[in-house]
Amino acid sequence: MKYRKFGHTGWKVSEIGYGMWGMAEWTGYNDKQSIRSLQKAVDLGCDFLIPLGVMVKATVKNY
Known part of the structure; x- marks a missing residue:
């Protein structure tokens, strides 16, 4: 995994x-x-976790 400054x-x-x-209890x-899948991402070095609220705002903004 590559890392960069946030x-x-x-x-x-x-x-x-x-x-x-996927952890938001959607249908x-x-x-x-x-x-x-979250554990696999962490095992592979992913530490940038994006909560649902951020994703909803980004999705709405794009439409």
């Missing part, structure tokens, strides 16, 4: 983020699968 914070975060949309969600 804005002006100086924090190093993974270049690949994990969108947590057809699966807790076990969501937890497995």
Whole structure:
């Protein structure tokens, strides 16, 4: 995994983020699968977790 500086914070975060949309109890969600995929992302070095609220704002903004 590659990391880069996050804005002006100086924090190093993974270049690949994990969108947590699947953990929002949408139709057809699966807790076990969501937890497995989140764990896999963390195991691979992903530490940039994107909460649902951020994703909804980005989605709405694009439409």
